[in-house]
Amino acid sequence: MSDELSQLPQAERCTNLLCKGLYLNVGQPPGKRVTGDGNFWCGKTQTIIGPDRNFVGDGECRHTGRSCYEGNT
Amino acid sequence: MAEERKFGWGPRKDNVLIGKSIQRIDGFEKVSGKAQYTADINTPGTLYAKLLTCTHAHAKLKKLDVEPAKKIPGVRAVYIFPAGDLKAEGAGEIFWDGTLIAAVAADRPEIAEDGVKAIIAEYEVLDHIVDEEDLKAAEAKGATKAVGKNAKGKVEDALKTAKHVHKGYYGVHTISHMCLEPHGTHCEWKADEVLDIHASTQNVSGLAGQFAGPLGIDAAKVLVTANFEGGGFGSKFAADEWGIAAAKMAKETGKPVKLMLDRATELKAAGTRPSGYIDVTLGADETGKIVAWDSHHWGSGGISGGSIPVGGIPYVFDFENRSRTATQLNCNVGPTRAWRAPPHPQLCILTHCAIDDLAMKMGKDSYDVFLTNLEQTAGTAAHLPETYKAEMEIAAKLIGWKEKWHPHGKDAGKGAVKRGLGMALHTWGGGAGGCACNVKIHADGSVESFVGSQDIGTGTRTVIAITLAETFGLPLTAIKVNLGSNQYPASAASGGSITVGGVSGAHRRAAQTALWKIFDLVAAKYKVDAGTLAAKEGSIVSGDKKVCTWKQASMLLGPMGLETKGEGPAEDGLTSSRVGGVQMADVSVDSETGIVRINKYVAVQDCGLIIDELTAKSQIYGAVIMGIAYALSEERVMDKKTGRYINADLQNYKLPRIGDIGEIVVNIYQPDSEYSRGVIGLGEPPVISPGAAISNAVANALGVRVPVVPLTPQRVLAALSKSKGGAA
Numbered sequence: 001m002s003d004e005l006s007q008l009p010q011a012e013r014c015t016n017l018l019c020k021g022l023y024l025n026v027g028q029p030p031g032k033r034v035t036g037d038g039n040f041w042c043g044k045t046q047t048i049i050g051p052d053r054n055f056v057g058d059g060e061c062r063h064t065g066r067s068c069y070e071g072n073t
Numbered sequence: 074m075a076e077e078r079k080f081g082w083g084p085r086k087d088n089v090l091i092g093k094s095i096q097r098i099d100g101f102e103k104v105s106g107k108a109q110y111t112a113d114i115n116t117p118g119t120l121y122a123k124l125l126t127c128t129h130a131h132a133k134l135k136k137l138d139v140e141p142a143k144k145i146p147g148v149r150a151v152y153i154f155p156a157g158d159l160k161a162e163g164a165g166e167i168f169w170d171g172t173l174i175a176a177v178a179a180d181r182p183e184i185a186e187d188g189v190k191a192i193i194a195e196y197e198v199l200d201h202i203v204d205e206e207d208l209k210a211a212e213a214k215g216a217t218k219a220v221g222k223n224a225k226g227k228v229e230d231a232l233k234t235a236k237h238v239h240k241g242y243y244g245v246h247t248i249s250h251m252c253l254e255p256h257g258t259h260c261e262w263k264a265d266e267v268l269d270i271h272a273s274t275q276n277v278s279g280l281a282g283q284f285a286g287p288l289g290i291d292a293a294k295v296l297v298t299a300n301f302e303g304g305g306f307g308s309k310f311a312a313d314e315w316g317i318a319a320a321k322m323a324k325e326t327g328k329p330v331k332l333m334l335d336r337a338t339e340l341k342a343a344g345t346r347p348s349g350y351i352d353v354t355l356g357a358d359e360t361g362k363i364v365a366w367d368s369h370h371w372g373s374g375g376i377s378g379g380s381i382p383v384g385g386i387p388y389v390f391d392f393e394n395r396s397r398t399a400t401q402l403n404c405n406v407g408p409t410r411a412w413r414a415p416p417h418p419q420l421c422i423l424t425h426c427a428i429d430d431l432a433m434k435m436g437k438d439s440y441d442v443f444l445t446n447l448e449q450t451a452g453t454a455a456h457l458p459e460t461y462k463a464e465m466e467i468a469a470k471l472i473g474w475k476e477k478w479h480p481h482g483k484d485a486g487k488g489a490v491k492r493g494l495g496m497a498l499h500t501w502g503g504g505a506g507g508c509a510c511n512v513k514i515h516a517d518g519s520v521e522s523f524v525g526s527q528d529i530g531t532g533t534r535t536v537i538a539i540t541l542a543e544t545f546g547l548p549l550t551a552i553k554v555n556l557g558s559n560q561y562p563a564s565a566a567s568g569g570s571i572t573v574g575g576v577s578g579a580h581r582r583a584a585q586t587a588l589w590k591i592f593d594l595v596a597a598k599y600k601v602d603a604g605t606l607a608a609k610e611g612s613i614v615s616g617d618k619k620v621c622t623w624k625q626a627s628m629l630l631g632p633m634g635l636e637t638k639g640e641g642p643a644e645d646g647l648t649s650s651r652v653g654g655v656q657m658a659d660v661s662v663d664s665e666t667g668i669v670r671i672n673k674y675v676a677v678q679d680c681g682l683i684i685d686e687l688t689a690k691s692q693i694y695g696a697v698i699m700g701i702a703y704a705l706s707e708e709r710v711m712d713k714k715t716g717r718y719i720n721a722d723l724q725n726y727k728l729p730r731i732g733d734i735g736e737i738v739v740n741i742y743q744p745d746s747e748y749s750r751g752v753i754g755l756g757e758p759p760v761i762s763p764g765a766a767i768s769n770a771v772a773n774a775l776g777v778r779v780p781v782v783p784l785t786p787q788r789v790l791a792a793l794s795k796s797k798g799g800a801a
Contacts, residue, residue: 025507034502034505046287046317047155
C-alpha cells in the first residue's frame with residue numbers, strides 16, 4: 001500500500017499534509033477515488049495547526065515559503 | 074479449466090450463509106466484557122495521563138509553569154503540547170475552548186489529575202466569535218470567506234414564471250462525534266526501540282507512519298493494534314497530538330502510558346460535524362416540478378475552515394435553472410472532522426425541508442412533489458430514480474402514508490398534540506476500499522484470514538467469516554479472522570462505507586483462488602472433473618455425489634497447507650457503488666410543550682448484495698437512532714459571551730433515551746437486480762435522511778416550519794410563537 005500512497009497526486013502539497021482521502025483512496029485503480037480529501041491535518045504536529053503555528057489545508061500547505069514546508073524533491 | 078474460472082458470487086438461491094441473518098462472531102466477547110478495547114489495556118506499570126486544556130475560545134497564553142505538577146509524588150512526566158510551548162515559533166495564540174496545553178502522566182489517574190490542577194497557566198483573553206448562524210455578525214468581524222458560487226440556466230426568469238415560489242430559511246447546528254469510547258492510545262516501548270501501540274482508530278494500517286514521523290523513528294518499528302473500537306464515525310484517522318504525547322511520555326519514563334481523552338475534551342477537540350444554514354428561493358410549475366433554485370448557504374467547520382462546500386446543494390436533485398453560493402465562517406470552535414456521511418445530512422436538511430415547504434405552499438402532498446421530481450435526481454447513478462420510486466412505495470406502505478397523511482397543519486385531532494408525516498431521500502457511494510488479505514488453509518482443514526483492516530463496530534469480522542465459510546462450504550466456527558493489526562496485509566482505513574466491499578471482495582478472491590487449487594488436487598486424486606466440483610457442508614462434492622471431506626481435501630495440500638492472497642478492489646462484479654434510500658417519519662408534536670415524539674420511523678435502503686442481513690439492519694437501526702438524536706436534541710451549545718462549549722458532557726449533551734426513539738421499521742430493498750450488483754457499503758447512507766424527514770413530519774403536524782435542527786422544545790415553541798405573530 002505504501003507504494004500506491006506515494007503515487008497519489010500530492011507533489012504540490014507539503015508532504016506532511018495528511019487527509020482522510022489519503023487513507024481511503026489508497027489501492028483504488030488509477031483515476032478512481034471513493035472519497036474526496038476530507039479534513040486535513042499536519043503529519044508533524046498531528047493537528048490542524050502546522051509547526052509554524054499557521055493553519056494547514058490544501059491551499060495553505062502549497063506555499064513553499066512556509067518555514068515548515070517540505071516538498072517531495 | 075483455469076481460464077474458465079472467474080471471480081464471482083454464487084447464485085443467490087444456493088447461498089447457505091450469505092444474505093441470512095447471522096449474529097456477530099464476536100458478539101459474546103462484546104457483551105461479556107471479554108473484548109478488550111484500547112481503554113482496557115493496562116500492561117504492568119502503565120501510567121495514566123490526564124490533560125490540561127485551555128478554557129478560553131480565543132486567548133494568548135502568557136505563562137505556563139508545569140514545575141508544581143512535577144513535584145507531586147507519583148507524577149512521572151509532564152508533556153507540553155505545541156499550543157503550550159511558549160518558546161516555539163508563533164507560540165501562544167489559542168483558537169478554541171478545549172485546546173490541549175499539557176499532559177501529566179502519573180502512577181494513578183487521580184494523581185495525574187492533581188498534577189493537571191497544579192499547573193499554572195495564565196492567559197490574555199482575546200475577542201472571539203462562536204455564533205455560526207449569525208452571518209451578518211461574522212461578516213462584520215471579517216470572519217467569513219466565500220467558498221464557491223456557480224449557476225446554470227436562467228434562475229431569475231424561471232422564478233418569475235414559476236407557478237409557485239417559496240422562500241425559506243433552514244439550518245442545522247454543529248454536533249460532536251460523541252464516540253462512546255473516546256479517542257486515545259496505550260503506548261509501550263519494547264526492546265529494540267519498537268513502539269507497541271493500542272489505539273482507538275479507524276486506520277490500523279495507516280497509523281505507523283503518523284507516529285514514526287513526529288517521533289523520529291522508522292515506521293517499521295511501530296506496531297499498531299485495534300481489536301475493538303467503540304465508535305469513530307469518521308473522527309479517528311489520525312495519530313493525533315495526544316497519541317504522540319503518550320508515546321513521548323512513555324519514552325521519557327520507560328513505562329507504558331495510556332492517554333484516553335476525558336469526555337469534555339473528546340467533545341471539544343476530537344471532532345465535530347460542521348453547521349449549515351441556508352437562504353433559499355425555489356419555484357415550481359403547476360405539476361410540482363421544480364423549475365428554479367436559488368440559494369446561499371453558510372456554516373462553520375471551526376477556525377480554519379471545513380464548512381459545507383458549494384457542491385451538493387440542492388441535494389440528490391438538480392434543476393435546470395440553479396444558482397448556489399456558499400460562505401465559510403471561521404469561528405473559535407473546535408475543528409471539524411468527517412462525521413458519518415459528510416456532509417450529506419446537512420445537505421439533505423437544507424434541501425428537502427425547502428422542497429417540503431414548497432409542497433406545503435402548493436397545498437400538495439409532499440410525497441407527490443418528491444415523486445414528481447425524481448426525474449431530476451442528479452449526479453447519481455442512472456438506476457436511482459426507479460429505485461427511489463420503488464423504495465418510496467415500500468416506505469409509504471409501511472408507514473401508512475396514504476391513510477395518515479393530511480395537508481400541512483390540518484391534523485383533525487382537537488388536542489394540543491398534533492401528528493404528522495414527513496419524508497426525505499438520500500444517496501451515497503460506498504464503493505469498495507483498497508484491501509489486501511491472506512487466507513490460510515491449514516492441513517487439518519481449519520481456515521484463517523489475516524487483514525490489516527479494522528472492525529469499528531460494524532461487523533467486519535463477521536462479514537469476512539461469512540464470506541470465507543460460504544466459499545468453502547464450512548460452518549462459521551471453522552473460520553478464524555485476524556484483523557486489527559498493522560502486521561497483517563495493509564487495508565484502507567474504515568470510512569466512507571468502503572470496508573465491507575473491500576474486505577468481502579478481497580476475501581472472496583483469495584478464497585476462490587484457494588478453492589480452485591484444492592479442486593485441482595481433489596480432481597487428480599479422485600479422478601473427477603475439477604469443473605464439476607463444489608464445496609458444500611464440509612465436503613467436496615461433484616453434483617450430488619460426495620467426493621471427499623473438506624479435511625481430506627485439505628490434507629492434499631501437504632503439512633504446510635495453502636496460503637493465498639486476495640486484493641481489491643477489482644472490476645469483476647464482486648463489488649459496486651452508489652445506493653439510495655428513502656425514509657419516512659410519523660411524529661407527534663405537543664404544541665404546548667414543544668416536545669416531539671417519534672411514533673414510527675421507516676427506513677428503506679438498497680445496498681446491493683447483503684452479506685449478513687442482521688448486521689446490515691443493525692447499521693440502519695443505529696444510523697436512524699443517531700439521526701433521531703441530531704434531529705431532536707443533539708447539538709453543541711456555545712456560550713456567545715464566554716465562547717465556551719457549555720454542554721460538553723454526557724449529562725447536558727442530549728442524546729435520546731429508549732423512550733425517545735419510537736418504533737423503527739427497517740426494510741432492505743434487495744430484489745435480484747440488487748444482488749447482482751455485488752457488495753456495497755451501508756454504514757453512512759441511513760444516517761442522512763432523519764433530520765429532514767423528522768423536520769418535515771413536524772412541519773406537517775404543525776403547519777409551521779421549525780427552521781433549525783435539532784428540533785428542541787424551545788425551537789418548536791419559538792416557531793409556533795412566531796407563526797402567531799409573537800417573538801421567535
